[in-house]
Amino acid sequence: MTEMWERFSYYGMRALLPLYLVAPGGLHLNAGTATAIYAVYLSLVYLLTLPGGWFADRVLGPRKTVTVAGVVIMIGHLCLAVPAAASFYVGLVLVAIGSGLLKANISTMVGHLYNGPEDPRRDGGFTLFYIGINLGAFVAPLVIGTVGENVNWHLGFALAALGMALGLAQYLLGGRHLNPKSSEVPTPLTPAEKAATLRKGLIWLAVAVAFYGVVGGTGHFTLNWALIPLTLIGLIVPIMVITRILRDKDLDSAERSKVSAYIWFFVAAAVFWMIYDQGGSTLSLFAEKRADNTIFGWAFPVSWYQSVNPVMIMALAPVFAWLWLWLNRRGKEPSTIVKFSSGLVLVGASFFVFLAPLSIAEGGHKAAAMWLVAIYFAQTIGELTLSPVGLSVTTKMAPKKYASQMMGVWFLAVTAGDSVTALLSNPAVGGVNLDKMGFVTLEAALAVVAGVAVWMYRGKVKKLMGNVH
Known part of the structure; x- marks a missing residue:
């Protein structure tokens, strides 16, 4: 059910995204730029599954990471619901980060529900999980797409946020049914590794802020400074x-x-x-x-x-x-x-x-x-x-x-x-x-x-x- 609601929010937003990017009432971009933004967004979602898996393995464990992911996705959709270009792009980045965190870990948690690979219920469990994915993906464009196209683009994105909020609420309420193994951090970082990771992260963040600060400060920044x-x-x-x-x-x-x-x-x-x-x-x-x-x-x-x-x-x-x-x-x-x-x-x-x-x-x-x-x-x-x-x-x-x-x-x-x-x-x-x-x-x-x-x-x-x- 958590995955169904996450897919509902994700596929609803995804169905609206390229249409909103080219619409006169949206960002009114050309088709080439809209396709590039859409493709970069999808590539980021899947690229971020790698650090998403690492974060669960080394820092929070799958269960808490999925909670964080749900919150980040919901905030991202709320940013998309704000009618401002800057907020829209921040929202896209947040949804990509949250989806990467969630996608890498929720399947692992389904596996934790069963007694190892030989448990006869395991394949059935994953089949139900797969149905949930496709059910959310099927319903989303019919609901979110209709509202976004026929009523208001940003109300459509807000519905995606509501979908993720419902998924997150029932995930937290149903937590007692999950395997305690999902709360474990398999290979936690040592204090030295934490310090080194934080140091490297801050250095790369400082480099990015300095670089884009110069580009923006000199008036040269365009969307392609991020896309390319x-x-x-x-x-x-x-x-x-x-x-x-x-x-x-x-x-x-x-x-x-x-x-x-x-x-x-x-x-x-x-x-x-x-x-x-x-x-x-x-x-x-x-x-x-x-x-x-x-x-x-x-x-x-x-x-x-x-x-x-x-x-x-x-x-x-x-x-x-x-x-x-x-x-x-x-x-x-x-x-x-x-x-x-x-x-x-x-x-x-x-x-x-x-x-x-x-x-x-x-x-x-x-x-x-x-x-x-x-x-x-x-x-x-x-x-x-x-x-x-x-x-x-x-x-x-x-x-x-x-x-x-x-x-x-x-x-x-x-x-x-x-x-x-x-x-x-x-x-x-x-x-x-x-x-x-x-x-x-x-x-x-x-x-x-x-x-x-x-x-x-x-x-x-x-x-x-x-x-x-």
Whole structure:
């Protein structure tokens, strides 16, 4: 329930974000800048899961960290509800920080409810948890999106704050049901480590304040002084983290080989998320201007498109779970590599489908809503073949030393993909509107080629994976 309300607030705000950024009654930015802001925001949410996990492991423990996260998210949404640009950007940063803190730890707490990995109730518990995620994501655009688009943008953001407040209240009231293990700090910082961490943090904060103080004081500050560094961080950090793990001398040859194989999956996932996450920006902005957002003559808010994916996930996830088991019993279940390549091909195919409504719109007509539904459908099938499998293979291929941290590395694939989108769409670095025919074709072809490449080199990757199948 806590995760359901957090997802309600998060996905409601996310559905409104790109529309608010371009709206005359909002910040009235161009589509390229709006897409860049949206992509940087998403990349930050997933990037911050790494320090979020570290903070729980070393400072507060998962349970208290989730409480702090809920408070930060709620304050962030309240800042978004204030009709001022400065407050809006502060709110985005706070929601990203809070989401990073929460996302890294609440799944861990679900695991704590059961007696180890072999507890037969564990998978059922995580299934209920996953339903909660998608239920919140489904309802949010219908409620928050409708209010934001049709009544008042800032009232929509305020509803997101209310959702997180409800989630936080029931989390605190239901705390007696949680496992005491969730309150433990697994590896607390020593006094010396605390002092060193605080010192380093203050030094970096002072550098940032001094730098932006000079830039702002000389009248040169623009939004891109924040966007471009954050974009580059989102690209550099994943490379640094994987390189550090790969070069760790504590790893044996088998573990190092598995990390080398994992790089293939990581790059494939980054390409996938680069296209998939444009469902909330490029596709949404296209729908707002150039789609006929009606069904049987009944008009609906553009933000409602963001409910299509979660409802399809809830409907199709059990089907896919059954399908893999059914194929496995017959010795025909596709390997992880084949599932990954299928996900890439499907997300590429979704953008090939996107060419049809683009072509209709360029002809001076509005594209039918069902074209966009078809795109989301292809992306959902791709997500179901790649995302759960990616989580599974991450746990299987993680070196013992990095068993917990590797889940954070998986999230960094989202960060890398969204950072590429931010870089490509930002007008300040020669970016383009990503809903152009040529660019959509290029992205679609890139995903399909990447999927085919993964499939063609499956023998090499299998060899590197060792005993992981």
